[in-house]
Amino acid sequence: QxxxxxxGGGLVQPGGSLRLSCAASGSTYxxxxxxxxxxxxxxxxxxxxxxxxxxxxxxxxxVKGRFTISIDNTKNxxxxxxxxxxxKPEDTAVYYCKVDSYLKDYWGQGTQVTVSS
Numbered sequence: 001q002x003x004x005x006x007x008g009g010g011l012v013q014p015g016g017s018l019r020l021s022c023a024a025s026g027s028t029y030x031x032x033x034x035x036x037x038x039x040x041x042x043x044x045x046x047x048x049x050x051x052x053x054x055x056x057x058x059x060x061x062x063v064k065g066r067f068t069i070s071i072d073n074t075k076n077x078x079x080x081x082x083x084x085x086x087x088k089p090e091d092t093a094v095y096y097c098k099v100d101s102y103l104k105d106y107w108g109q110g111t112q113v114t115v116s117s
Contacts, residue, residue, distance in 0.1 A: 002026045002106045006097050009111030012087055016115070020082040022097030022108055030101035034071055034080040038093035038113075048095065049082060063091075087115045 008020040024031060035050035049069040050058040057069055066086045072079040080097065092115050097108035 002028060002031065002099055002101065002104075004097050004099060004106055004108040006095075006108040006111045009095060009113045011114045011116065013117050014087060014089060014115055016087050017083070017085045018087065018113060020084065020095055020097075020111060020113070022080045022082075022099075024078045024080075024099055024106075027101070027103075028078045030103050031078050031099050032102065033100040034078060035098050035100075036069065036080070036082045036095055037098055038091075038095045039110075040090075040093040043093075045096070051080060053078070084113070087113075089115050091115050 002024055003026045005023045012018050033050055033052045036048040037045050038048050039045040047060055048063055049067055051069045051071045053073050068083045070081050094110040095113050096110045099106045
């Protein structure tokens with residue numbers, strides 16, 4: 001079993017920055033990829049960014065050049081951060097951490113990001 005704890009959401013003005021963190025604990029040795037998804041009101045959940053334990057990344061076109069995903073990969077824990085710069089109102093959504101393991105995928109509880117003046 002893997003437990004996920006997300007943090008870092010909040011309210012920010014357009015052009016501002018936020019950093020989201022997701023800490024995975026438990027049976028993390030099976031994890032091969034971590035990522036962030038988001039869901040805006042009345043929209044489907046969409047991919048934001050992915051990173052493998054080897055450091056390969058993938059970003060949605062809408063966030064390329066503005067968001068950076070990173071991973072802290074140790075034997076007993078894995079953490080991923082999402083640095084979000086130049087935020088836009090359309091980035092407003094609930095952001096979810098997702099962990100892919102060889103046994104099962106896991107979702108975090110979500111953290112609200114609101115970009116508004």
